[in-house]
Amino acid sequence: MANTPWQKRIRRAEQLAVQHPFAAEILGFYIHVARFQQTLYQRLESVSASKVPVSSVGVLDSPELLASFPSFLSLLEEKAPARFAKIARDLRNSPSNSWSNLLNERWAEAGNPPDAPEEFLAFAFLQPYAELVRFRAHLQLDGYFHPLCPFCNRKSAIAVLRPQGDGARRNLVCGFCLCEWEFRRIVCAGCGQEDESKLPVYTADQFPHMRVECCDACHTYIKSVDLTKNGLADPLVDELAAVPLDLWAREHGYAKLHPNLLGL
Numbered sequence: 150m151a152n153t154p155w156q157k158r159i160r161r162a163e164q165l166a167v168q169h170p171f172a173a174e175i176l177g178f179y180i181h182v183a184r185f186q187q188t189l190y191q192r193l194e195s196v197s198a199s200k201v202p203v204s205s206v207g208v209l210d211s212p213e214l215l216a217s218f219p220s221f222l223s224l225l226e227e228k229a230p231a232r233f234a235k236i237a238r239d240l241r242n243s244p245s246n247s248w249s250n251l252l253n254e255r256w257a258e259a260g261n262p263p264d265a266p267e268e269f270l271a272f273a274f275l276q277p278y279a280e281l282v283r284f285r286a287h288l289q290l291d292g293y294f295h296p297l298c299p300f301c302n303r304k305s306a307i308a309v310l311r312p313q314g315d316g317a318r319r320n321l322v323c324g325f326c327l328c329e330w331e332f333r334r335i336v337c338a339g340c341g342q343e344d345e346s347k348l349p350v351y352t353a354d355q356f357p358h359m360r361v362e363c364c365d366a367c368h369t370y371i372k373s374v375d376l377t378k379n380g381l382a383d384p385l386v387d388e389l390a391a392v393p394l395d396l397w398a399r400e401h402g403y404a405k406l407h408p409n410l411l412g413l
């Protein structure tokens with residue numbers, strides 16, 4: 150049965166791939182990545198707690214993590230879309246100090262979301278490690294209502310509406326360490342705009358539980374997953390699957406607040 154978060158995400162990705170054939174390829178790739186991430190997380194988890202840092206800053210100091218990178222590159226060479234597969238092959242043929250530089254940069258560069266293909270690849274590889282380090286840090290989130298991730302300081306990649314009383318509260322989710330924290334509903338997480346007339350929300354019949362929350366002040370958007378409408382949704386996976394909403398937002402001049410794991 151699906152017990153770990155990865156098993157749940159994989160099962161949800163399998164369901165959505167059947168439901169949305171246009172997203173089958175991207176979800177198929179995600180499933181390979183998620184299986185690798187699960188194995189990596191479990192391997193790192195078994196490393197004694199004292200060897201895992203509790204901070205998201207500083208140099209990556211995990212020989213176990215770095216030693217796993219070549220097998221991640223091999224997986225991508227075999228399963229990833231062409232542009233990622235080529236980068237993975239080039240990286241595997243380059244000296245290992247160039248990998249550790251790339252990984253260290255991605256780990257430390259909270260202010261600059263990944264942009265180039267190799268940065269996404271490093272981001273996806275480091276994600277389970279960030280999740281583990283954040284989990285072990287036992288963050289206290291009471292009273293935290295800021296737009297940046299309380300653990301790793303990144304912009305949020307996903308918003309979630311969770312049932313609360315008769316309505317819903319909005320949470321933001323970090324796409325890296327997967328921290329989730331509360332954030333006011335009618336405020337842009339990019340620039341702090343509070344004027345509701347400048348914060349249009351778009352929906353599409355195809356995804357009744359998904360919303361595109363836009364800001365006409367800073368021209369960014371974030372996709373939100375409405376769990377009050379679909380309690381089976383998984384924020385990370387449902388966000389990945391709703392690719393047409395990203396295309397729609399881009400066509401309308403909005404840039405994503407923070408790209409997702411697969412670079413969309």
Ligand SMILES: [Zn+2]
Pocket residue numbers: 298299300301302303323324325326327328
């Ligand atoms: Zn984070």
Ligand SMILES: [Zn+2]
Pocket residue numbers: 337338339340341342364365366367368369
């Ligand atoms: Zn804004």
